[in-house]
Amino acid sequence: MTTKEYESYYVPSQSHWPIVGAVALFMIAVGAANYVTDIKNEVSGYGGYLLLAGIALVIYMVVGWFSNVINESMAGKYSRQMDNSFRQGMSWFIFSEVMFFAAFFGALLYARIFSIPWLDGAGNNAETAAVLWPEFTASWPLIKTPGGTETTAMGWYGLPLINTILLLTSSITAHFAHVALEKNKRSQLKAWLGFTIILGLTFISLQVLEYSHGYSEEMQLYLTSGIYGNTFYMLTGFHGLHVTLGCIMLIVMFFRVLKGHFTPENHFAFQATSWYWHFVDVVWVLLFLFVYIL
Template identity: 50%
Template sequence: MASAQHGQDHYYVPESSPWPIVAMISALLMVFGLALWINAVGLGAWIFFAGFILLAVMFYGWFSDVVRENLSNVYNAQVSRSFRQGMFWFIASEVFFFLSFFGALFYLRTIALPWLGGEGYLAMTHQLLYSGFEAVWPSAGPQPTAGEFEAMGAWGIPALNTAILLSSGATLTWAHWALKKNDQKQLIWGLIATVVLGFIFVGFQAYEYIHAYRDLNLTLEQGIYGSTFFMLTGFHGFHVIVGAIMLLAVLGRAIKGHFSPHNHFAFEAAAWYWHFVDVVWLALFVFVYWL
């Protein structure tokens, strides 16, 4: 009771933790190992995966400590607001991360490509260097090196994945309603459905990449179209995997009965992230696949 009362009266400050140092070491190993791996030097791949495993251990240990603190009732309203503000700014940073890629796509399509095609004040450059180049999107650029390719259409797996991801947002909202009315069974089934749909999305995207490389000759080497296509969809796919893992952890906690209608920030944080991923995909579908 004294601990609970202390949590209500004071902003909780945790004890010294080894996890920030572990995070630093894991990041160092991953970056160092990746640099060696890319340059085909020695044990680069092993060092990278050792850092990745250490990173996973760090996440598990650190978040386990936070869960124990939450269940010990040491957090007050101000701590809860801090968690929400932190998640808000994290998602805000992710918004600007994707905006940078969408900005690059906009610049390439509406400014750089017309210039290379002879529009504006670079018409003389076009005549001297790329007189046979037509500024038509999709394009590998004025000097393609990987042969002809076919652009990925919107009405197939991308449209199916759009329906899947939007459906996952609906099942997650259904789970959220259940949590607010303290319906444990509906909460668990809603989370299960969301996680399953998320991994189905990733599976279809992996198949789409295989189809792109094998049948369309659409690779990272296909100039500006190939690089922007795989960078945008690839990073989004990575975020879907991260979001699905977050929801899987939330599902485990829901099964253990950790959440109540008035104490479920972990669920809310994962849900915010998942809905953010949904919105980014809608923008991807329109500007990368459709237009």
């Protein structure tokens, strides 16, 4: 008979981090909703402060919780079973993010394919359209709403095209960094990972510049600029938030590399970050296609 080997499965002690994270996410949700309402009504409320407090609490939670996980990993407390648990957790997390963006893309496509044509009398809505907005003409982007709000559409060339090139390039450099880690080429790993971080931060900077241009008197593309302004800033804004999170993850990986963490056999934290970064890049390609071009 062969001896069956058993692996220990590390079970951490009770932690306060889950409840801290739940409170932080609640504060962000309530704060963001009130902040958007305050902007629409042009009033000064508590939404913005609650949102910032929630974000600060999330940062505190992530730093503390991940520090515990890193210390436990470096202490050798994790087995292959624990590694499988991390893989499943990250896979489900990315799946939830896919569903998150699918909801916003669904809202965009529903408005373009169904709602706007209906307002122009498509289908059996001719009488309704004549009563509501008889002079409305279906078109996308909807730069003039039935309520009379006018704006300017953001073109795909210029900053959006440059950002697309930057993110696609960063996906390649992230892959090269992963390959260098698997081959234990630390110098190449640091170089490719550093280059990826620079590309990501440049993307964020250019998106801030793009938003500044959109909110200028020349374009007047605001969050309140009808369904086009809503969907534009919701999709690009949440994507920008995810790119920011991805950059933070890459920076953490960079400092861990500098400290000598990870081996070709044990580097799932780095791999998970790479998965997330590639996911963010794919979302941007779809966003660039459906928001900027089509």
